[in-house]
Every structure is written in structure tokens, then in C-alpha cells.
Amino acid sequence: MTVRLRMPPSLRREPLFRLLAINLAIGVAVAVLLLCGLFILNPHGLRDLILADSSPSTALLLLLFGLVATFGSVAMGTAIMAIGRGEGGGKRKSAPAPARAHRRAV
Numbered sequence: 001m002t003v004r005l006r007m008p009p010s011l012r013r014e015p016l017f018r019l020l021a022i023n024l025a026i027g028v029a030v031a032v033l034l035l036c037g038l039f040i041l042n043p044h045g046l047r048d049l050i051l052a053d054s055s056p057s058t059a060l061l062l063l064l065f066g067l068v069a070t071f072g073s074v075a076m077g078t079a080i081m082a083i084g085r086g087e088g089g090g091k092r093k094s095a096p097a098p099a100r101a102h103r104r105a106v
Contacts, residue, residue: 023079027072034071035064 012018039047050059 019079019083020076023075024072027075028068030075031064031067031071034067035060 042048050056050063053059
């Protein structure tokens with residue numbers, strides 16, 4: 001049995017929600033890659049310490065949760081701040097029109 005989350009169609013079409021969801025997924029992917037890298041490199045015996053614990057899954061989940069919270073929020077915050085510059089998927093705001101000088105009659 002598969003569980004599917006159903007969102008209203010209006011929420012799926014909302015550009016801000018899509019922007020945040022995509023960047024959260026990027027942050028989660030970076031967090032998982034970093035956790036895998038930590039396990040492969042084993043800095044200061046971290047992998048050995050986690051696996052020697054009586055419940056290594058708890059330590060892994062807590063570490064993964066911290067990394068996801070950190071990198072997910074960084075990715076989403078960066079996307080939100082980049083909207084004004086036109087890099088975050090939002091529409092670029094046009095610069096205000098310069099003040100026009102009064103035309104002189106020739």
C-alpha cells in the first residue's frame with residue numbers, strides 16, 4: 001500500500017511553494033551527501049563511535065535531522081533572498097524609470 005499526499009492543485013501551482021519545495025529537496029540531498037561523506041571519511045573516528053553505540057540508528061537520525069534542518073533552511077533562505085535579483089525563479093523587478101527632463105520647445 002502506498003501513501004500519497006494529495007495537495008490542492010492551487011498549492012502546486014503556487015510559485016513560492018514550488019521554489020521552497022525544490023530548494024528544500026536540494027538541502028536534503030546535500031545533507032544526505034554530507035552524512036555519507038562523513039561515514040566514508042570517518043573523521044576522528046565518528047563512524048566507529050556511532051556504530052559502537054547500542055542504538056546507532058538514533059544517532060544517525062539525530063545527525064541527519066540536524067543536517068537537514070541546517071542545509072534545508074540555508075537553501076530555502078538563499079532562494080528567498082535571491083528572488084529580488086532574479087536568480088531565484090521569481091520575476092525580476094524592473095528598475096524605476098529615470099526622471100524625464102522637461103522637453104524644450106524648439
